[in-house]
Amino acid sequence: MTVIDGLEVLRRQIRVGEIARLIERTARWVAPETFRLLPVWYPEHARRRHFYKAGWSEPQMNTNRTTGVSVHKTEGNVYANKALTLALGLRQSTRPNWSCCHIWGLDDPTFQQTNAVVSDHRFYSCIANMVLLPTPLKAFTDTMPEIKAMLRICARNLYDWQCDHESMAEVNAALDGWNDWASYPESWPRKVGASRPLGVVDLTAEIEKQATKRLATIRQELKTAGKFYPRDEVLRALDYWKISAESA
Template sequence: MRDLPDGLIALREVLELREVMRLIEKTARWVDPETFRLLPIWYPEHARRSYFYKSDWSEPQLNRNRQSGHEEHKREGNVHANRALTNALGLRSEERPNWSCCHIWGVDDPTYQEANEVVQDRRYFSCVANMVLLPTPLKAFTDTMPEVKAMLRLAARHLYGWHCGHPSMARAVETIERWDQWEAYPSSWKSDAASFPGIAPLDASIRAAARRRVDRIRRDLMSAGPHYPRDEVRAALAYWKVDPETWHAVPAA
């Protein structure tokens, strides 16, 4: 059997990086910076691999293996990150077939062997400045090509005026600070929000969705069951300076 080259090398021999970026530039869907300022984080009670509970956070939600009968506590994958992005874009789940939620800031590990500390942190898991919606086939580029992920981070920092402060992201921040591959970087991503392609403008439906989410957070902090992670939720909200008691549906200045 002949030796195969690394798949990324084989791909780059027939597809230039700027062509990959052109596809992403033309199809990516971004949350409006005004929506980010309105509600930066939508599900502070959830993070990757956190446990699910039912009956208003009063009892564990279990997965049962049909063959063995073994039960185990169900964990979060990407469910509530997807919901946050979908709602912040003014969409419904059924309106986005073959689109995938892509976290912009997270541990770069194409082998999926390392724990992703960033999305296991409630401050960043459902942060809408940490996500972009991409056609599902293009998500593979962001998972495996570090240059693509770096350019998404550059675009997000330009658009939202924010980059991830998690300690594990220090090297990633250094990478974009020293970025010099501008020939592949989409020129439209250098523009302001008014001209930035693919932004879903903040509208009345998105404001209403944000209001419902904050109302639910406020209620859960007061009366959800014993497994609701109140301390962690309060800490995540405090990081983003979101106070459910004083929040109103107008973006912060």
């Protein structure tokens, strides 16, 4: 038996445009107004960074029940999920079988390489770097280059922003020359501000309240959090997004 690439087998059964339209009809996007209100929600966290408790003063450990071995717990996607959930006006308990998908990051379908973008405090919890998808569809965004490219074009035209991490330079250059509009979803913008995709969740008073509360917490923790709080990284993230570290 000759085994060929699974993506090629899939492409023979369903066109890329059909997959893109499935995502178009089901994805949930944060409103641009919410992004402008608070671009990054948890700048103290990033992928693979360690967790701390007691106000950032003690390591948070995971203990294996079988071996009794304890290891320092690290961030996977917890706070990115929280950021997206709050920015969409949802609660974790009310979104079963939905997954947070990062739009900008290392294209590595094997998940063997370190993703420098989501390990960066500026971009990990950036809500223009995420979209909420039904969990089964997330596999397409993780593995299919065509789908990733279309999501990135949609996001940068919706938010008038693209990730400028140095590792994204080649990706962004390729997007500038991308022209496969035949598969591109109809409602997704082709230029900045041209349209809004289906599934955009408008900014509400409750979302604005949560954003205000989150920013106040960031500012407070900069002053009072324990010795393990990553102040330099947080300040760098706030500076990048032009968010004042001090209350008005």
